Amino acid sequence: MLHPGKKIHITWYVLSDFISAILSWMILYFTRRALLKEPIYVDGSLFLNSRFWPGLLLIPTGWIVFYALTGTYHSLYKKSRLNEFSSTTLSSLIGCTIGFVPC
Numbered sequence: 001m002l003h004p005g006k007k008i009h010i011t012w013y014v015l016s017d018f019i020s021a022i023l024s025w026m027i028l029y030f031t032r033r034a035l036l037k038e039p040i041y042v043d044g045s046l047f048l049n050s051r052f053w054p055g056l057l058l059i060p061t062g063w064i065v066f067y068a069l070t071g072t073y074h075s076l077y078k079k080s081r082l083n084e085f086s087s088t089t090l091s092s093l094i095g096c097t098i099g100f101v102p103c
Contacts, residue, residue, distance in 0.1 A: 007077060010073050013073060014064060014073060017063065017064060017067060018060050018061075018064055021059060021063045021064070022056060022060050025055055025059045026056070029052060029055065033047075059099075062099065063095060070087070070091045071087075
């Protein structure tokens with residue numbers, strides 16, 4: 001339990017964002033495979049193609065770097081909720097647009 005004056009270190013925020021991005025990537029990967037009717041299980045075990053593992057590392061790392069560049073982890077305790085919501089929404093829209101534009 002946190003004490004009233006005790007602040008959470010920035011590392012925990014970054015770690016929770018990284019874990020959230022990993023979980024999001026896994027959900028996206030398996031949902032996409034299911035929607036495209038691609039096999040999820042082969043011979044009784046999960047089928048993970050060659051794009052799964054690099055994506056599991058590179059996508060979350062890219063989001064953390066992007067969030068750091070946009071100032072998400074700067075002055076964690078001096079932000080307004082409305083500004084934080086607006087900034088997160090805009091960062092997410094820009095990041096998704098840049099990250100998922102067809103090459």
